Structures are given as structure tokens and as C-alpha cells.
Amino acid sequence: MSESFEEIVPPLTGTARKRRRRRRTALVAVVVLVLAGAVWGGTTIMRSCGTPWSGVSVVDDDCIGVTDGSYEFHPELAHVQEKIAAENARVREATSDYVTLVLVDPLTATARGGLPAEQVRNRLEGAYTALRRVNTTAVAGDASPQIQLLLANQGTSEQQWREVTEEIIDLSTRDNPVVGVIGLGISAKHTQQQAAMLSRHGIPMVGAYLTADGFDYERIPGLVKTSPSNRHYVEALRQYLTAETDIDSAILVRDSNSDAGLDLYTQTLERQFQRQMADMLHFPTQQFAGSSLARTAEPNLFSGVRASICAAAAEGLRAVLYAGREVDLAAFLDSLEQRTCYRLPLTILTAGLELGDVLRGSEDELADANLTIISAATVDAEGWRANQDDPDTPEYYGDFRTAFEEHFHGDHLDDGGAIMMHDALLTAASAVRLAAPEGAASAPTARDVRAQLLNLNVLHEVQGGSGTLTFSKQERGTGVPVGKPVPVLRYPHPDESATRQVGSLYLVTN
Structure with missing residues (x-):
């Protein structure tokens, strides 16, 4: 008959116990690394735009x-x-x-x-x-x-x-x-x-x-x-005003978001208007809460500004210095088109904005509202193409x-x-x-x-x-780019002119 028996397991030595603990620890570490890699990989894929290798x-x-x-x-x-x-x-x-x-x-x-x-x-x-x-x-x-x-x-x-x-x-x-x-x-x-x-x-x-x-x-x-820079834009506007117009009074309209110092464009444009146009600023500065890096302005944000402009127009106001971005300019113009003093001509002076999209198709409305926009521009894309x-x-x-x-x-x-x-x-x-x-x-x-x-x-x-x-x-x-031209452009288009450019061309010198 065959003899049956149970396997005899010898007792573990101290060295063997340490070896087994090391094997268990290593196994646990591998499992943890695999899980962590899976989590990392999943997180990477979830955070990726496009493929995980898109950059x-x-x-x-x-x-x-x-x-x-x-x-x-x-x-x-x-x-x-x-x-x-x-x-x-x-x-x-x-x-x-x-x-x-x-x-x-x-x-x-x-x-x-x-x-x-x-x-x-x-x-x-x-x-x-x-x-x-x-x-x-x-x-x-x-x-x-x-x-x-x-x-x-x-x-x-x-x-x-x-x-x-x-x-x-x-x-x-x-x-x-x-x-x-x-x-x-x-x-x-x-x-x-x-x-x-x-x-x-x-x-x-x-x-x-x-x-x-x-x-x-x-x-x-x-x-x-x-x-x-804004300094050059305002110099170009001042050159135009002095040589080509008799405008001698203005009111500054500023974006109050400049106070936080986040929008350096509106902040420094306001500063240059105050420095270079100080002799024209006969009325208190007006402000609005615009959309600098935030939200879109609505025309009713300008209702108080509009009322102040009409009050100043009755006292001889001729121009508005707009220290804001183009994203708010459309709403500002919409508000001015509804002003009670629309019979009094008003010129809006601004700088460095892309106005083509903002004003496309609206020149008749500007003319009907007695509004003229004079902008010191980075380029004259329309004029250079045509001329x-x-x-x-x-x-x-x-x-x-x-x-x-x-x-x-x-x-x-x-x-x-x-x-x-x-x-x-x-x-x-x-x-x-x-x-x-x-x-x-x-x-x-x-x-x-x-x-x-x-x-x-x-x-x-x-x-x-x-x-x-x-x-x-x-x-x-x-x-700064010495030699860079700064064209001053007019909206609506000047009558009987092949270009929007008005006045002599300003060139950056320093």
C-alpha cells in the first residue's frame, strides 16, 4: 500500500523572515506604482487637449x-x-x-x-x-x-x-x-x-x-x-487737432477698470490724454465699468456718461477723449446716438483700436447722430490696400x-x-x-x-x-519702432477723399 504524508515545512529563520517581508513590500510597491501610473495616465489624458502628446x-x-x-x-x-x-x-x-x-x-x-x-x-x-x-x-x-x-x-x-x-x-x-x-x-x-x-x-x-x-x-x-506706444498715438492726435481743427475743449471718458492696474492699455492712454491734452480738458472726467479682460459693456452703462456729455455740450464741449477698448466702444456709440443733444456735433478721439469691425456698416448712423470718430491707428489697412x-x-x-x-x-x-x-x-x-x-x-x-x-x-x-x-x-x-507711421483716420469717411487719413502723416521718432 502506498504511504500518505503531509508536507513538512521547516520553521523560518530570521533571514528568511526578512526576505519574505522584502518580497511583500516590493509587491505592494509595484501595485502602488501601477495604480499611481494608471491614475497619472488617466489624469494626463483627462487634462489633455487633443491627444496626450499635443503639448x-x-x-x-x-x-x-x-x-x-x-x-x-x-x-x-x-x-x-x-x-x-x-x-x-x-x-x-x-x-x-x-x-x-x-x-x-x-x-x-x-x-x-x-x-x-x-x-x-x-x-x-x-x-x-x-x-x-x-x-x-x-x-x-x-x-x-x-x-x-x-x-x-x-x-x-x-x-x-x-x-x-x-x-x-x-x-x-x-x-x-x-x-x-x-x-x-x-x-x-x-x-x-x-x-x-x-x-x-x-x-x-x-x-x-x-x-x-x-x-x-x-x-x-x-x-x-x-x-x-500710447504716447505716440496721442502725439499724432494732438498734431492733427492743432493743424487741422479748431477744437479746443474736451471731456475724458475713462474705463474704471484701469484703477486695478490690470489693463495697462487703458491706464496709460488715459495718462497720455491727461498729459498732452490738459489745456483742453475743461470738464470733469467721466467713467464707466467696461469689459477690460472681463465682460461686455451694455449701452445703459453709459447713460450717466451720456447725460454728463450733453450737459457739457451746452457749455461748449466739442470732443470726447475715449480711454477704453474697442469692445466697449460700440455700446458707447449706441448710447451717444440716443443722446438728447444729438443736434450738437461731437468728435470722439481715440487711439490704437481696431475699428474696422466695430464701425463696419454704421457710418450712416454716425452721420445722422452728428458723431465723428478720429482714431490714431496702428495701420490704415483699408487705405493702404486701396492706395x-x-x-x-x-x-x-x-x-x-x-x-x-x-x-x-x-x-x-x-x-x-x-x-x-x-x-x-x-x-x-x-x-x-x-x-x-x-x-x-x-x-x-x-x-x-x-x-x-x-x-x-x-x-x-x-x-x-x-x-x-x-x-x-x-x-x-x-x-519702439522708429519710422513706424501712425495714420489718423476719420469715421465717417471724409467726403471726396480716397482715404480715411486726415492731416499729415505722423512718424514715430523716439
């Missing part, structure tokens, strides 16, 4: 990050982003010695300060036009090193813009480094903080629409911009327009965003090429490019669509 993730309810154009921020941007992504892929395939620029802008429409999708599209189209020009022609010098363009949605909250900025700083230390930033969004406090952070890390910047005073090389080393041979049209505007219309619809040039972003990238690329005299054999760093910004002077002019620009070191105003 863009959800931060404070907005898609924030840096992409090569392959992540689509908005359906309206699909066509131009495909072109940018394709150009980037071409550059990477053609050479290993390319460098990188980053376009930083509000690329998604949010209640806290995003631009309309059409304006974002126009800006990206201008950037792409410049990118193709600098990579395939000698407009910025020898077309080497080649340049790829990344897109960064900057956001408005500190967590958003800081995360994007840290990523850009990290990319400036990698292969094919970030050697410059263009765009930089709007003249807001968070933009100033972001620019200061980039400056501390030696990264050069070219602003496209930073019109507030204080965005310059003197206060933020390494920053130049293709737009004038390309006019002496006041920038010398290289035709070259820009021809290049733009090879890729996009010409009617997008009604908005100045395409011109200004084109000029910002062209400026940055010109500094890149100065910093790389031997082409790809001397691929520059961000600090190399920064050192060349102020060498873009009369010896190396930027052939911009908005003007022939230089950026020499000056006693004041270093970093």
Missing part, C-alpha cells in the same frame, strides 16, 4: 501650452495651423540646424480676454506669411538658419501664463532652441509679468500689439515692439500684400493683425540672421539674438508691411 492641456478651464501647430485651437484656425505645421515639418526634414521662435498670444476665445477667432486667424496668417518669406527669401537676410514657429496659448491667470512661460524657458535650453518670442498678446498686467520673466532668462521678445507705455527695452530688457502707390503707404506694404495673398484671402487684411504679427516675426527673424553670420554653422542662442535686437537700425532696417522699422538705442523710447 496643450487644460489649465483653469482653458487649453494652455505650446504646439508646433498640430493641435487645433479653434476650427477657424484649422487652415492656417495646418500650413504652419507643414512648414515646421519641412524645416525639420530639411535640416537639423534650425532654430525656434514661439508666437505667444490668446489663441482661444474665453470670457477673460480671448480675441475673436477671426482676429486670431488673421494674426496667425500674418505670422505664417512672414515665416515662409524668411525661410525662402532674403527678406531677413540669408535664409539660414531655418526657423520653425511654435504656437503658445498664454492664458490670463497666473497659473496659465506661468506654465507656458516655464515651458518656453525650458525649450530655450534644448536642441534647436527657442531663440525668441513674438506677439505677447495684449497690454495687460499679466503680459508685463510674463515679459519680465522671459527677460530674466535672456529670451528676446518682439511685441506685435503692445501699445501701452512701458512695454519697451528700457523697462523690460530684451523687448522691442512693432506697434507704437498702394500713395506716398503715405509704407514702402514695403506691397511686398507684404503680394506674399500674403499667395496663401490667404486679401479681405483678411481689413484687420491690422496680419500686418503687425508679420512684422513681429520678420523683426525677430532679422535679429536671428544677424546673430548667425555663418548661417546654420553658427546657430545662435536666445542671448545671441537678444544682443542683436538694437542692431536693427538704419544699417539693417526691417522691411515691414506696416513701415520701415529700426530699433536703435536711444535716450528714451528704446525698443
Whole structure:
């Protein structure tokens, strides 16, 4: 018969007990790591915009990050982003010695300060036009090193813009480094903080629409911009008023959101009106709570302002100095069209705004309401398109327009965003090429490019669509675009004139 028995297990030694505990601990650790990885992976996927590898993730309810154009921020941007992504892929395939620029802008429409999708599209189209020009022609010098363009949605909250900025700083230390930033969004406090952070890390910047005073090389080393400052806009208005009109009295209408110091455009425009138009301000300042980085104004917000304007008109008021943004201007004009003193002509003076979309189709209403708008503008998109041979049209505007219309619809040039972003990238690329005299054999760093910004002077002019620009070191105003024209435009269109421009053309000198 067979003998049956139970397996005898010897007692554990101290060493064996320790070994078993280590095995259990290791098993538990593996399980924890697997679970943590699953949670992290799930969280990453949940936070990602598009694929987990898009470079863009959800931060404070907005898609924030840096992409090569392959992540689509908005359906309206699909066509131009495909072109940018394709150009980037071409550059990477053609050479290993390319460098990188980053376009930083509000690329998604949010209640806290995003631009309309059409304006974002126009800006990206201008950037792409410049990118193709600098990579395939000698407009910025020898077309080497080649340049790829990344897109960064900057956001408005500190967590958003800081995360994007840290990523850009990290990319400036990698292969094919970030050697410059263009765009930089709007003249807001968070933009100033972001620019200061980039400056501390030696990264050069070219602003496209930073019109507030204080965005310059003197206060933020390494920053130049293709737009004038509010000081220049108001000087252009003053030049027009003195030479072309007999207006001698005005009232200032300000956005009270300027008090918090978040909207530097309205804050510094108000300051320049007070400084340069002090002899005209015969009436108490009026204010409204506008939509600077917040909400949309309604016409009834201006009912008190409207009543005060009519009271002042009875005492000889001739003009209103509007220190607000275009998003509130339509509601302000709607309110003024309903004023009881509509028989008294009134001129609205403002600066640096994109008025094409705001005023399109409303000129008859303005005329019926005895309202005239005089705006010191960044560009005269309408006039330059219609009068390309006019002496006041920038010398290289035709070259820009021809290049733009090879890729996009010409009617997008009604908005100045395409011109200004084109000029910002062209400026940055010109500094890149100065910093790389031997082409790809001397691929520059961000600090190399920064050192060349102020060498873009009369010896190396930027052939911009908005003007022939230089950026020499000056006693004041270093970093502003010397040579940039500031056209003063009239709405409704002047009778019997081929252009909206009124008075002699103002040029930025310092």
C-alpha cells in the first residue's frame, strides 16, 4: 500500500523572515506604482487637449501650452495651423540646424480676454506669411538658419501664463532652441509679468500689439515692439487737432477698470490724454465699468456718461477723449446716438483700436447722430490696400500684400493683425540672421539674438508691411519702432477723399 504524508515545512529563520517581508513590500510597491501610473495616465489624458502628446492641456478651464501647430485651437484656425505645421515639418526634414521662435498670444476665445477667432486667424496668417518669406527669401537676410514657429496659448491667470512661460524657458535650453518670442498678446498686467520673466532668462521678445507705455527695452530688457506706444498715438492726435481743427475743449471718458492696474492699455492712454491734452480738458472726467479682460459693456452703462456729455455740450464741449477698448466702444456709440443733444456735433478721439469691425456698416448712423470718430491707428489697412502707390503707404506694404495673398484671402487684411504679427516675426527673424553670420554653422542662442535686437537700425532696417522699422538705442523710447507711421483716420469717411487719413502723416521718432 502506498504511504500518505503531509508536507513538512521547516520553521523560518530570521533571514528568511526578512526576505519574505522584502518580497511583500516590493509587491505592494509595484501595485502602488501601477495604480499611481494608471491614475497619472488617466489624469494626463483627462487634462489633455487633443491627444496626450499635443503639448496643450487644460489649465483653469482653458487649453494652455505650446504646439508646433498640430493641435487645433479653434476650427477657424484649422487652415492656417495646418500650413504652419507643414512648414515646421519641412524645416525639420530639411535640416537639423534650425532654430525656434514661439508666437505667444490668446489663441482661444474665453470670457477673460480671448480675441475673436477671426482676429486670431488673421494674426496667425500674418505670422505664417512672414515665416515662409524668411525661410525662402532674403527678406531677413540669408535664409539660414531655418526657423520653425511654435504656437503658445498664454492664458490670463497666473497659473496659465506661468506654465507656458516655464515651458518656453525650458525649450530655450534644448536642441534647436527657442531663440525668441513674438506677439505677447495684449497690454495687460499679466503680459508685463510674463515679459519680465522671459527677460530674466535672456529670451528676446518682439511685441506685435503692445501699445501701452512701458512695454519697451528700457523697462523690460530684451523687448522691442512693432506697434507704437500710447504716447505716440496721442502725439499724432494732438498734431492733427492743432493743424487741422479748431477744437479746443474736451471731456475724458475713462474705463474704471484701469484703477486695478490690470489693463495697462487703458491706464496709460488715459495718462497720455491727461498729459498732452490738459489745456483742453475743461470738464470733469467721466467713467464707466467696461469689459477690460472681463465682460461686455451694455449701452445703459453709459447713460450717466451720456447725460454728463450733453450737459457739457451746452457749455461748449466739442470732443470726447475715449480711454477704453474697442469692445466697449460700440455700446458707447449706441448710447451717444440716443443722446438728447444729438443736434450738437461731437468728435470722439481715440487711439490704437481696431475699428474696422466695430464701425463696419454704421457710418450712416454716425452721420445722422452728428458723431465723428478720429482714431490714431496702428495701420490704415483699408487705405493702404486701396492706395498702394500713395506716398503715405509704407514702402514695403506691397511686398507684404503680394506674399500674403499667395496663401490667404486679401479681405483678411481689413484687420491690422496680419500686418503687425508679420512684422513681429520678420523683426525677430532679422535679429536671428544677424546673430548667425555663418548661417546654420553658427546657430545662435536666445542671448545671441537678444544682443542683436538694437542692431536693427538704419544699417539693417526691417522691411515691414506696416513701415520701415529700426530699433536703435536711444535716450528714451528704446525698443519702439522708429519710422513706424501712425495714420489718423476719420469715421465717417471724409467726403471726396480716397482715404480715411486726415492731416499729415505722423512718424514715430523716439
